[in-house]
Amino acid sequence: MNFPLFVARRIRNTHETSFSKTVTYVGIGTVAMGVSIILIAFSILFGFKEAIQDKLTSFAGDIQVSQITGNHSLSDSPMRRNLAWEKAVLQNTAIDHIQAHLQKPGILVGDAGLAGIIIKGIGNDVPKDQLSKNMLSGQAQIHHPQDIILSNTLAKQLKVKLHSSLILYFLSNPERPRKVKITGIYETGLEELDKMFILADRSWVQKMNGWSADSIGTYEIFLKKSADLYQSADEIESSMPTEWRLETITELYPALFDWMMMLDRNIVIFITLLLVVASFNLIATLWVLIMERIPMVGLLKALGASHRQIRTIFWWNGFFILLRGLALGNVVAVVFCYLQSTYHFIPLDQESYYMSSVPIVWSMSTWVWVNIGTSLLVALIITLPTIFIKKIQAQEALQYKH
Template sequence: MNFPLFVARRIRNTHETSFSKTVTYVGIGTISLGICIILVAFSILFGFKNAIIQKITNFSGDLRISQISGNHSLSESPMQRNEAWEKTIRKHPYVDHLQAHVQKPGILVGDQGLAGVVIKGIGADMPLAQVKQNIIAGSGQMNKGQSIILSQELAQQLKVRVNGSLILYFLSQPNRPRKVQVQGIYETGLEELDKLFVLADRDWVQKMNGYTADSIGTYEIYLKQPVDLNIAANRLTKTLDPTWKLETKVELFPALFDWMQMLDRNIVIFISLLLIVACFNLIATLWVLIMERIPMVGLLKALGSSASQIRSIFWWNGFFILLRGLLIGNILAMGFCWLQATYHLIPLDPVNYYMNAVPIHWDWLTWVWVNLGTCALVSIIIYIPTHFINKIDPQTAINYKN
C-alpha cells in the first residue's frame, strides 16, 4: 500500500474548515482558468496562422518559380514551359499539384473610379474548388474571353457588381482599352491580395502580353501536407532550369509572416505569466493546507513517519487539486472553442484581422502537450511548500491549536 497516497485520499474526503475549503476552491479555479486560457490561446493562435497561411497558399501556392531577370516590376519576364519537367514535378512525393500563370499590370476604370491592378491569368490546371473557396458572388468558373473575377474591395472601389462592365487598360498598351465583364467577386481578407489581383483567362492574358502558347509568367507549386516548406524548396530547387528561381510563400509575403512570428512571441510571454500565477496560487493553497494540519503532521512524526512520507501526503493533495483544475479547464476550453468554431460568437474586423470571426484550430497534440507540460511543471513546483514540514517539531505541532 502506498501510505502517502492512502492518507492523502482520506484527507481529501474529510470535512475541512470553511477557510481551507475556500482556499482549495481558489486553487482549483486558478488552475482551471489558467489552463482554459492557455488552451484557448493556442487554438486561436493556430487558427489565425492556419487561416492566413491557407488564404496565402490558396491564392499564391507554397512555392513560386519564375524567370531569373533584373525585372522588378509587376510585369513578369516570360519563361518557356517545360512539359517534361512538369510531368516529373507532378509525380514528386512532396507535390500536390502544379499551376502555370501569367501576370500583367493594368488599370481598371469604372463609372465612378479607377484602380491599378495586376491581371493574373489562370488556366484549367487551377482546381475549380480552389477558386470557389473565396468566391462570395457570381461564378468561380473562368470563362474564355474578356471575363474577370475581382475582389470585393475593388468592386466597392469601382462601384461595380457581378455582370457589370469595366474598361481595362494594359500599361504596355495604354491606347487600346478593352471592355471586360465582372464574372465573379472574391474576398480573401488579405489586403495585399484583395487590393491588387484580378483573375482572368490565362490564354487571353498570354495574348495580351504577346506570349506564345508555350510561354508563361510563373509556376505555382502546392505541396502535400504535412511537408516541411524549406526541405521541399531545397529538394525542388535541384530540379530547376538554371535560368529559373524558386521563392517560398514566406519570401513572397514577409510582412505577414513577420506579423505571425510576433504573435508567437506575445503568446509565449502571455502563457508564461499565466503559468507563474497558477503555480504561485497552488503553492499558497498547499501552504494553507499544511498550516491547517500541523497537529496531524506532528502526530504522524511522533508515530514514526518520515518527513519525506509526510511531504508526499501533501504533494498528492496538491496533485489532486491540479488534476481537478485541469479537468475543469479542459472542459471549459473545449466548450468555448466548439461554440466559437460553430457559431462565430466573437466577430472581427477583416480590415485589421484578415477574417470575419475569431478562428479556432483543433490541434489535439498541442492540447495533450499543454496538459502534460502543466502537470510536470506544477508537480515540481508544489514540492516547494512541503519542505516546511521538515522544520515542524512533533511536540510543538501536536499542541499547536492549544
C-alpha cells in the same frame, strides 16, 4: 499499500473547514483558468496562422518558380513551359499540384473612376475548390475570354457588382482597351491582394501580350498539408534549370509572416506569466492546507512516519487539486472553442486582422502537450511548500491548537 496516497485520499474525503474549502476551490479555479486560457490561446494562434497562410497559398501557392531576369516591375517576364520538368516534380509526394500563370499591370475603369491593378491570368490547371473558399458571389472559375473575377475591395471602389461590364487597359498595350465582364467576386481579407489583383483567362492574357501559348510567367507549386515548406523548396530547387529562380511564400510576403512571428513571441510571454501565477496560487493553497493540519503532522511524526512520507501526503493533496483544475480547464476550453468555431460569436475587424471572426484550429497534440507540460511543471513546483514540514517538531505540533 501506498501509505502517503492512502492518507491523502482520506484527507481529501474528510470534512474541511469553510476556509480550507475556499482556498482549495481557489486553487482549482486558478489552475482551470490558466490551462483553459493557454489551450484557447494556442487554438486561436494556430487558427490565425492557418487562416492567413491558407488565404495566401490559395492565391499564390506555397512556392513560386519564375525566370531569372533583371525585370523588377509587376509584369512577369516570359518563360517557356517545361512539361517534362512538371511531370518530374509531381513525382514528389509532398507536392499536391502545379499551376502556371502570368501577370501584367493594367488599369480598370468603372462607373466611379479607375484603379491600377495587376491582371493575373489563370488556366484550367487551377482546381475548382481552390478559389471557391474566397468567393463571395459568382463563379470560381473562368470559362470565357474577357471574363474576370474581381475583388470585393475593387468592386466597392469602382461601384460595380456581379455581371457589370468594365473597361480594361493593359499597360503594355494601352491604345487597345478591352471590355470585360465580372463573373465572380472574391475576398481574401488580405488588403495587399484584394486591392490589386483581378483574375482573368490565361490564354486571353497571353494573346493580349503577344505571347505564345506555351509562354508563362510563373509556376505556382502547392504542397500537401503535412509537407515541410523549406525541405520541399530545396528538393524542387535542385531539379530546376539554372535560369530559373525559386521563392517561398514566406519570402514573397515577409511582412505577414513577421507579424505572425510576433504573435508567437507574445503568446510565449503571456503563457509564461499564466503558468507562474497558477503555480504560486497552488503553492499558497498547499501552504494553507499544511498549516491547518500541523497537529496531524505532529501525530504522524510521533507514530514514526518519515519526513518524506508526510511530504508525499501533501504533494498528493496538491496533485489532486491540479488534476481537478486540469479537468475543469479542458472542459471550459473545449466548450469555448466549439462555440467559437461553430457560431463565430467573437467578430474581428477584417481590415486589421484579415478575417471576420476569431479563428479556431483544433490541435490534439498541442492539447496533450499543454496538459502534460502543466502537470509536470506544477507537480515540481508544489514540492516547495512541503519542505516546511521538516521544521515542524512533533511535540509542538501536537499542542499547536492549544
